[in-house]
Amino acid sequence: MGGKKITTGIKITCDEMRYIALFESISGASVKDCIIDEEQERAIFIVNQGQVGVAIGKGGRNIHTLERMTGKKHEIIEYSEDPVTFMKNALKPATVREIRVSERTDGKKMAVITVNPKDKGVAIGKNGKNAERLRFLAKRYFDIQNVSIT
Known part of the structure; x- marks a missing residue:
């Protein structure tokens, strides 16, 4: 994609x-x-x-x-022009196992990010601030409407 x-x-x-x-x-x-x-x-x-x-x-x-x-x-x-690489960079130092970007039938893009379980807290951040930052940037650069971290 x-x-x-x-x-x-x-x-x-x-x-x-x-x-x-x-x-x-x-x-x-x-x-x-x-x-x-x-x-x-x-x-x-x-x-x-x-x-x-x-x-x-x-x-x-x-x-x-x-x-x-x-x-x-x-x-x-x-920065990276590749959304997967960019999202990995945005989540550092958390270890990202997989990022799947898909398009829903309504045309909206979403990303599901799987991180190493021990890094989930780092990826999400205190009060969700890292996850919030990632969602904002994914939308700003790649029009990805929804990002979930698992």
Whole structure:
């Protein structure tokens, strides 16, 4: 099944633009997208493939600097045009066993993700915040309406 990339309709706010500029100037990594999640007091950065190490910096230096400057937790996900690879990246460090993306008869896409049982808590996150992040990103990039983690 082709992972059609959906980048139209993604709106980046002025605050998110500022975060991207700050992130890129401190880390040297190329940022594809930024989502500021005020409710969880976090900033989620989608970086280009192969840029995670650069983004984090030696010993997490870049992240610590940015978190001090913004007062928010920073989460970094490596982008991929392939929805399965992208979702695996978004769930790290959880070990993903399988991801099945299917299309329902009404045309809506859904993903069922099987993780290693010991990693289920990590995949879902405290109060479901990682699962919520994954659902948001799967819809934002690949128009996947529903994601379940088993």
